[in-house]
Amino acid sequence: MAEPSLVLEELETLEVYGETTVGWDANTPINETVDEEGNPASGRRGFGVPDVRAPSQRVYDHPEVEQLRAHLKRNNGIQGLEICNPDEVERAARIFRRDGFVVVRDLLDEEHLAIFRRGSAKALRQILEVPGLGKRKYVTESGRLPHRYSYGTASASRQMLHEEEWAAMVDLPTTTPILAEIFGSMDYMVLGAGGDLCLPGAVEYQHLHVDVGESNQVSEGRLETAKNIGIEIRTAEGSDEPDLATRRRIVDFCPAVVTINFAMCDLTWENGPIRQILGSHTWQMRPPSPEDEPDWMRLSTLVGAPAGAGVFRDNRAWHGATPNLSREIRSLPNVEYGAPWLGSQHKKTMPHEIWETLTPHGKHLCRHIMAEPGVWPAGAGVMHPLGAERRAAAKRMGGSGARQHGSPGG
Numbered sequence: 001m002a003e004p005s006l007v008l009e010e011l012e013t014l015e016v017y018g019e020t021t022v023g024w025d026a027n028t029p030i031n032e033t034v035d036e037e038g039n040p041a042s043g044r045r046g047f048g049v050p051d052v053r054a055p056s057q058r059v060y061d062h063p064e065v066e067q068l069r070a071h072l073k074r075n076n077g078i079q080g081l082e083i084c085n086p087d088e089v090e091r092a093a094r095i096f097r098r099d100g101f102v103v104v105r106d107l108l109d110e111e112h113l114a115i116f117r118r119g120s121a122k123a124l125r126q127i128l129e130v131p132g133l134g135k136r137k138y139v140t141e142s143g144r145l146p147h148r149y150s151y152g153t154a155s156a157s158r159q160m161l162h163e164e165e166w167a168a169m170v171d172l173p174t175t176t177p178i179l180a181e182i183f184g185s186m187d188y189m190v191l192g193a194g195g196d197l198c199l200p201g202a203v204e205y206q207h208l209h210v211d212v213g214e215s216n217q218v219s220e221g222r223l224e225t226a227k228n229i230g231i232e233i234r235t236a237e238g239s240d241e242p243d244l245a246t247r248r249r250i251v252d253f254c255p256a257v258v259t260i261n262f263a264m265c266d267l268t269w270e271n272g273p274i275r276q277i278l279g280s281h282t283w284q285m286r287p288p289s290p291e292d293e294p295d296w297m298r299l300s301t302l303v304g305a306p307a308g309a310g311v312f313r314d315n316r317a318w319h320g321a322t323p324n325l326s327r328e329i330r331s332l333p334n335v336e337y338g339a340p341w342l343g344s345q346h347k348k349t350m351p352h353e354i355w356e357t358l359t360p361h362g363k364h365l366c367r368h369i370m371a372e373p374g375v376w377p378a379g380a381g382v383m384h385p386l387g388a389e390r391r392a393a394a395k396r397m398g399g400s401g402a403r404q405h406g407s408p409g410g
């Protein structure tokens with residue numbers, strides 16, 4: 001079995017950028033998913049949709065891995081991917097509306113990149129220190145593919161806003177103007193924060209999916225946002241209602257949720273860059289299954305986005321994680337924002353004392369998710385790959401009222 005002490009030693013020095021010995025566990029079968037208790041699952045697989053074309057072994061220099069690596073080296077990445085500077089606010093919003101995402105460099109300065117790397121490494125250590133079953137090095141997250149974790153779902157509160165490192169990213173001088181341009185207002189809101197990561201040796205593709213479905217409803221508030229971002233409202237003859245073309249523009253260009261994922265390392269052809277399908281945020285059809293996904297979609301990735309950059313994603317756009325065949329952890333922590341027209345009913349996952357540290361605009365953004373003073377959000381502070389453990393922790397802490405920051409129990 002994997003020496004527990006070796007795993008722990010590895011974790012002590014773990015960083016979410018640069019070379020590492022973390023990952024590449026040959027004893028974790030390809031496409032294996034585990035259930036809520038950690039048993040290999042054959043039934044409900046959740047996000048662990050198998051990649052039927054994956055290499056047969058999780059071994060760095062296995063011939064099938066080498067073959068996939070050579071293919072990615074030649075072909076991986078969107079041709080001519082546009083990368084904006086943070087001050088290109090209108091251009092970034094224009095590309096975002098056209099493509100369903102936009103990459104912007106230097107969203108994080110050196111200090112903020114260092115802070116977010118520290119927070120990401122700390123959270124990942126907590127996830128990986130749980131001893132693996134049998135000879136496996138790590139516990140796979142319930143309902144996901146091996147070597148892939150989500151900071152959000154691995155947290156027993158389902159969010160990371162109790163961590164100062166995540167909270168420090170909600171209102172940045174580089175991101176706020178672009179978000180305000182996209183939402184046409186300063187009254188958008190933070191819904192949560194988390195992100196995803198893959199260890200070296202995550203050789204399977206994650207299936208293409210959307211994070212948020214489209215309701216196709218045009219509420220008063222959404223119509224207001226449409227006017228704010230310059231959509232001309234035309235009405236059908238003899239009616240006060242917007243005509244079909246206008247309604248389509250409103251739905252296409254006024255997303256309910258926008259997420260920024262921040263790159264902790266340069267995204268390369270080899271280390272599992274996220275893939276985004278251009279224009280798919282406006283499509284009413286479902287993404288193809290892994291069996292039916294064409295190779296051009298598998299290669300439609302954000303290769304070239306440097307560390308400190310971020311991708312603003314319309315959460316309706318088709319996207320998915322890709323193989324990390326390198327020796328570097330690929331971590332993309334995120335912050336999730338809601339449109340100004342969304343309601344105020346959201347889970348209170350940000351402790352009040354964290355909220356108090358924010359800028360005035362940051363406080364405004366987090367108005368719907370801040371907990372009452374003295375109330376620690378249930379589950380906050382417990383990171384675990386298994387659903388059953390997270391639920392137990394949240395239940396233990398739920399409704400218990402006051403808890404001090406730094407002593408979240410569990």
Ligand SMILES: [Fe+2]
Binds near residue numbers: 209210211319
């Ligand atoms: Fe996703």
